[in-house]
Amino acid sequence: MKAQEFLAQKKVLATTSVDARKTVLGRREALELVATVDELFALRGKKVVHIYLKKERPDDNTLCQLLLGPTGNLRAPTVKQGRKLIVGFDETTYLKILS
Numbered sequence: 001m002k003a004q005e006f007l008a009q010k011k012v013l014a015t016t017s018v019d020a021r022k023t024v025l026g027r028r029e030a031l032e033l034v035a036t037v038d039e040l041f042a043l044r045g046k047k048v049v050h051i052y053l054k055k056e057r058p059d060d061n062t063l064c065q066l067l068l069g070p071t072g073n074l075r076a077p078t079v080k081q082g083r084k085l086i087v088g089f090d091e092t093t094y095l096k097i098l099s
Helices: 003-010 028-035 060-067 091-098
Strands: 014-017 039-044 047-052 078-081 084-087
Touching: 003 091, 028 060, 039 060, 047 060, 078 091, 084 091
Parallel strands: 039 084
Antiparallel strands: 014 078, 039 047, 078 084
16 A cells, blocks of 8 residues: 555656556456556566567566566556556655656
């Protein structure tokens, strides 16, 4: 819930947030979601993987490694703002991407 609190506190607008704990999205749905964006940011701890999908689109298996957790469902939290998709949470990265 850190991501939800952060978004509310910083008053980030035009954001669609998917609570992957409440809404279960599997491989197919996660790939459909990433097909609607131009940029993907996958966060794991302080590591950020940024892929500009219009220029370089990895294969589905590579994308799924970034999008899905060990259960095979979309990782939490996932935030979509415009044509950007952010999977995972890091406050510094959120400030940089969503500001």
